[in-house]
Amino acid sequence: MNVLVTGGAGFIGSHVAKALSRAGHVPVVFDSLHNGKQEAVLWGEMIKGDVRDTAQLSEVIRTNGIEAVIHLAGLIEVGESVKDPLSFYETNTAGSLSVARAMLANGVKYLVFSSTAAVYGSPVSEYLKEDHITQPVNPYGWSKLAAERIFLEASATGGLRVVPLRYFNAAGADPEGELGENHNPETHLIPRACLAVKGDIPALTVFGDDWSTPDGTCVRDYVHVTDLASAHIKALEYLVKGGESRPFNLGTGKGYSVREIIAAVSEAAHLPVPHAFAARREGDPAVLVADSGDAKAILGWQPEHSSLKELCTTAWKWFSRVE
Numbered sequence: 001m002n003v004l005v006t007g008g009a010g011f012i013g014s015h016v017a018k019a020l021s022r023a024g025h026v027p028v029v030f031d032s033l034h035n036g037k038q039e040a041v042l043w044g045e046m047i048k049g050d051v052r053d054t055a056q057l058s059e060v061i062r063t064n065g066i067e068a069v070i071h072l073a074g075l076i077e078v079g080e081s082v083k084d085p086l087s088f089y090e091t092n093t094a095g096s097l098s099v100a101r102a103m104l105a106n107g108v109k110y111l112v113f114s115s116t117a118a119v120y121g122s123p124v125s126e127y128l129k130e131d132h133i134t135q136p137v138n139p140y141g142w143s144k145l146a147a148e149r150i151f152l153e154a155s156a157t158g159g160l161r162v163v164p165l166r167y168f169n170a171a172g173a174d175p176e177g178e179l180g181e182n183h184n185p186e187t188h189l190i191p192r193a194c195l196a197v198k199g200d201i202p203a204l205t206v207f208g209d210d211w212s213t214p215d216g217t218c219v220r221d222y223v224h225v226t227d228l229a230s231a232h233i234k235a236l237e238y239l240v241k242g243g244e245s246r247p248f249n250l251g252t253g254k255g256y257s258v259r260e261i262i263a264a265v266s267e268a269a270h271l272p273v274p275h276a277f278a279a280r281r282e283g284d285p286a287v288l289v290a291d292s293g294d295a296k297a298i299l300g301w302q303p304e305h306s307s308l309k310e311l312c313t314t315a316w317k318w319f320s321r322v323e
């Protein structure tokens with residue numbers, strides 16, 4: 001299939017384009033390059049544009065014979081969303097509305113949407129399933145939940161079929177070393193631990209050691225970006241085979257604490273991770289772990305690269321590369 005990948009120059013999008021190409025599809029990347037990087041577009045053509053420009057999207061869909069869309073373009077910084085919520089609604093929500101409009105105008109049916117575990121808010125159960133209450137605790141989560149809603153409404157009235165994929169903590173890097181994380185500023189735990197090892201930042205700040213978790217630090221479900229990428233292909237196949245519109249969680253079902261991550265990065269790098277403890281970060285839940293049973297049973301997805309060791313060794317290989 002000819003597949004439009006919005007945000008295809010970003011961290012997850014670039015891995016998705018690679019996975020599409022490997023699976024025999026033709027990715028066409030559409031990215032504003034505000035956060036994405038041209039050098040990450042190694043599979044498929046790169047078209048510069050903003051997803052809010054419905055006319056340009058329509059034109060790209062028509063001229064490239066697009067048959068499906070994987071929509072990842074969006075703003076991702078939770079902290080930034082608290083400071084500037086409207087930008088998040090503009091890009092993530094209005095941008096998604098524009099994608100839906102352009103698809104409907106051109107008869108493109110299949111959509112895989114990059115959503116997030118942030119749609120759940122504070123967990124009320126140990127493992128989060130897709131039917132867990134959706135009560136986001138920041139504008140980022142709300143902007144993605146509203147986008148999910150738009151797509152599901154468009155699906156209910158016919159025309160679109162959509163799978164929102166709710167990622168837990170995306171991490172790691174392409175095992176073949178071709179792609180990796182390149183955020184600016186970089187706020188995520190594993191990349192910051194790598195940067196601390198390299199001395200690019202003085203130390204990793206650990207946000208709180210007084211959480212009600214086994215070692216006092218927050219627990220998250222880290223899932224390898226290559227496994228996330230493969231889930232997009234599975235979701236696309238599911239839709240083409242007639243699967244109903246519905247969200248799927250993507251995580252491993254196993255949580256690791258910040259201390260465990262620090263130890264694993266240190267082992268991967270064969271060097272200590274300089275770190276210091278500080279106060280809790282606002283908006284952080286203590287524990288966030290997925291129940292991805294449905295993605296496994298229904299999509300036939302299986303994480304293959306998400307062991308703690310592979311997450312940290314691939315991330316370290318990427319961050320320690322010589323450019």
Ligand code: UFG
Pocket residue numbers: 076077078116117118167168169170187188189190192204205206207208218219220258281284288
């Ligand atoms: N952490 C630190 N120090 C840092 C960075 C993070 O201690 O410098 C801790 C955080 O407090 C948290 C854990 O490491 O407990 C993971 O934090 P990240 O910033 O790497 O990721 P988040 O869990 O905050 O959020 C990620 C994505 C969001 C997404 C969410 C869904 O960034 O976009 O997962 O679970 F919504």
